[in-house]
Amino acid sequence: MTSIPAPCDAAMAATAARKATRHSGAILVATILASSLSFVDGSVVNVGLAAIGNELRASPADLQWVVNAYLLPLSALLLLGGAAGDLYGRRRMFLWGVGAFGVASILCAAAPSLGWLIVGRAVQGISAAMLLPNSLASLGAAFTGEERGKAIGTWAAAGAAAGAIGPLVGGALIDLVGWRAIFLVNLPLVLGALWLGARYLPESHGEGGSKLDWPGAILATIGLGALTWGLTILSGQAAMRGGGWAVAIGATALLLFIWAERKRGDRAMMPLGxxxxxxxxxxxxxxxxxxxxxxxxxxxxxxxxxxxxxxxxxxxxxxxxxxxxxxxxxxxxxxxxxxxxxxxxxxxxxxxxxxxxxxxxxxxxxxxxxxxxxxxxxxxxxxxxxxxxxxxxxxxxxxxxxxxxxxxxxxxxxxxxxxxxxxxxxxxxxxxxxxxxxxxxxxxxxxxxxxxxxxxxxxxxxxxxxxxxxxx
Missing domain, CATH: 1.20.1250.20 (MFS general substrate transporter like domains)
Structure with a gap:
């Protein structure tokens, strides 16, 4: 995963036009801390792959899943996380996402085996899909006019800085303490975001009241998961059987995802319009x-x-x-x-x-x-x-x-x-x-x-x- 915020992350905040709220500075810090969890964690883990592989005796395919177990749910559920915030409340989804990310980080740091580490990474990905869009939407709701533009610029600059510093700090921790310490770096960010979010972040909802697109989310997750698994198998030096079948299942699920989104129209999490x-x-x-x-x-x-x-x-x-x-x-x-x-x-x-x-x-x-x-x-x-x-x-x-x-x-x-x-x-x-x-x-x-x-x-x-x- 890259340590650079995706280009349209900041634009997601700009689309949430609301009245300015009090304590906008505290809200800005809370959203920066929460979003930094995603940027720091992605970049730090890349530096730690060699150390993780050596200690846990992980194969190349296993190391790929240390990265992809995080990216898969984040990619598949990012839109669903934003829709859940619109429906159930952005503050609620923000706090749940940040809290779950902290628990998952502890699980990763204490993982007794590679399997538990991958489970922890997957929970981190799900949590990031909850907190990232809702932190941005909350940021857009807290500022208006020119101040919103400045806040989004500050958020983007802070995200870039976190992504840049993350590998350096993580590398130092790996050399001095071990790879498990890189996941504990998240805890101060989690505590700060939770405290500021719980105290200052106002609840807000989206304008739409439609139900969540669960069929689309499930098909997207199955499709991307099977496709990723198949490609991981096929890309190995000793390709195992089943990779082709996994790719075929993934492609079929993604085609069904397109069909389901077409039927749902503008209520889909990815409208084909x-x-x-x-x-x-x-x-x-x-x-x-x-x-x-x-x-x-x-x-x-x-x-x-x-x-x-x-x-x-x-x-x-x-x-x-x-x-x-x-x-x-x-x-x-x-x-x-x-x-x-x-x-x-x-x-x-x-x-x-x-x-x-x-x-x-x-x-x-x-x-x-x-x-x-x-x-x-x-x-x-x-x-x-x-x-x-x-x-x-x-x-x-x-x-x-x-x-x-x-x-x-x-x-x-x-x-x-x-x-x-x-x-x-x-x-x-x-x-x-x-x-x-x-x-x-x-x-x-x-x-x-x-x-x-x-x-x-x-x-x-x-x-x-x-x-x-x-x-x-």
């Missing part, structure tokens, strides 16, 4: 490919540096810092530029620059100098992602009818995480490799990521409708 425009289809392809490529990078690069380059966990975490820092610093300027010239050009050029960065990373020598081997590629990827992340939010909001803006933002955010989920499922043979073979496999994966990023840019160029992508 979103895809009535060519622009939204193009943006969905772009998001899936670009964030899939980035998700693979965040899993493979720390693993390569630790296993083949002899980096410590804290050094591997620090190696990723330039990526998050550059994206955090440059995204605001790129958002301003996209507002002036429209998002179509940045969304075409940005992914192509990312592709160039992955081409540079395909030549990484883990035993060479970090400054000449690793950092140049990371910086190019960061510049390209900064050019695409902020304009993507604007483009998604412009690509659909106004009544679908909230659903479009949520669906795009879920697609970003699904891209990381599928990418992680496909790197089994890479994680199973060692030595020179590992270096070669990561180089091949980087070339595939470059092709995915270039295809994302082409999707923006060919499918985004100029009349919908006009400057704001």
């Amino acid at each position: 979103l895809f009535a425009t060519r622009s939204y289809i193009g943006l969905s392809i772009l998001t899936l490919l670009l964030y899939g490529a980035l998700g693979g990078l965040f899993v493979l690069l720390p693993f390569l540096l630790i296993e083949a380059g002899g980096y410590s966990a804290v050094q591997a975490g620090a190696a990723l810092l330039p990526l998050s820092i550059v994206i955090g610093l440059a995204s605001r300027a790129m958002g301003t530029l996209a507002a002036r010239i429209g998002p179509r050009l940045p969304l075409t050029i940005g992914p192509l620059i990312v592709a160039g960065g992955f081409l540079l990373l395909s030549r990484v020598d883990p035993n060479g100098s970090y400054w000449t081997s690793v950092m140049p590629g990371l910086l190019v990827v960061a510049i390209g992602m900064a050019g695409a992340a902020a304009p993507l939010t604007t483009a998604v909001m412009n690509s659909v009818d106004e009544r679908h803006v909230g659903a479009a933002n949520g669906a795009n955010s879920a697609l970003a995480r699904t891209g990381g989920l599928v990418a992680t499922a496909l790197v089994g043979s890479v994680i199973a490799s060692r030595g020179a073979v590992l270096v070669h496999e990561v180089a091949v994966a980087s070339l595939v990521a470059a092709a995915m990023s270039a295809a994302a840019g082409c999707a923006a160029l060919l499918l985004l409708e100029p009349e919908r992508m006009e400057p704001a």
Whole structure:
């Protein structure tokens, strides 16, 4: 999973237009603390995979599930979590989500076996699907006008900072204490978010009163779960039987999900009316490919540096810092530029620059100098992602009818995480490799990521409708 907030997470807050409430500062801090749970946990675990595998004697497929057990429920249930907050109360879902995340973090830290660790990670994913959309909706409800824009900007910057610092702090804890300590880092964030949320967060509901889309949620979970399991099996060095059947079952469940959402119409958690425009289809392809490529990078690069380059966990975490820092610093300027010239050009050029960065990373020598081997590629990827992340939010909001803006933002955010989920499922043979073979496999994966990023840019160029992508 990436340590960078998905592009449309912040836009989900902007769609919750309510009157300003008292204690808006405390609410802002509460939402930042809660959202940081998701960003920190995703980035920290990537740095700890090697240590987890060594202590628990986990196979490459097992290590993939340490990541995907979290991403799967988060991807499948993110929209349902937002709808549950609209129906039952955002404050209630926020507090339940944060509390459950804390319990799951304790379970992960105390896990006696890999199976229990995976269960804890799955509960974390379910909890994140509850707290993330409702923390954002509560943030949008607490601010109005220009203050809402500033609050969303602060939230996004804090999320980027948490994602950047997470691997560094987590790596230090792994080296000094052990991998279990990385899950205990969540507890102060949980306690702070619970205290502020319980004391200052007002209850709010959505305007719709329809029932939750449980059939859609169940089919999406089964589809993504079976697909991920099948791809994980098929990507291993010694592929087991059943992988093809799992992929077929997953694909069938996802087709049934589309059929169920079509029958439910605008009451679906992912209304198919979103895809009535060519622009939204193009943006969905772009998001899936670009964030899939980035998700693979965040899993493979720390693993390569630790296993083949002899980096410590804290050094591997620090190696990723330039990526998050550059994206955090440059995204605001790129958002301003996209507002002036429209998002179509940045969304075409940005992914192509990312592709160039992955081409540079395909030549990484883990035993060479970090400054000449690793950092140049990371910086190019960061510049390209900064050019695409902020304009993507604007483009998604412009690509659909106004009544679908909230659903479009949520669906795009879920697609970003699904891209990381599928990418992680496909790197089994890479994680199973060692030595020179590992270096070669990561180089091949980087070339595939470059092709995915270039295809994302082409999707923006060919499918985004100029009349919908006009400057704001």
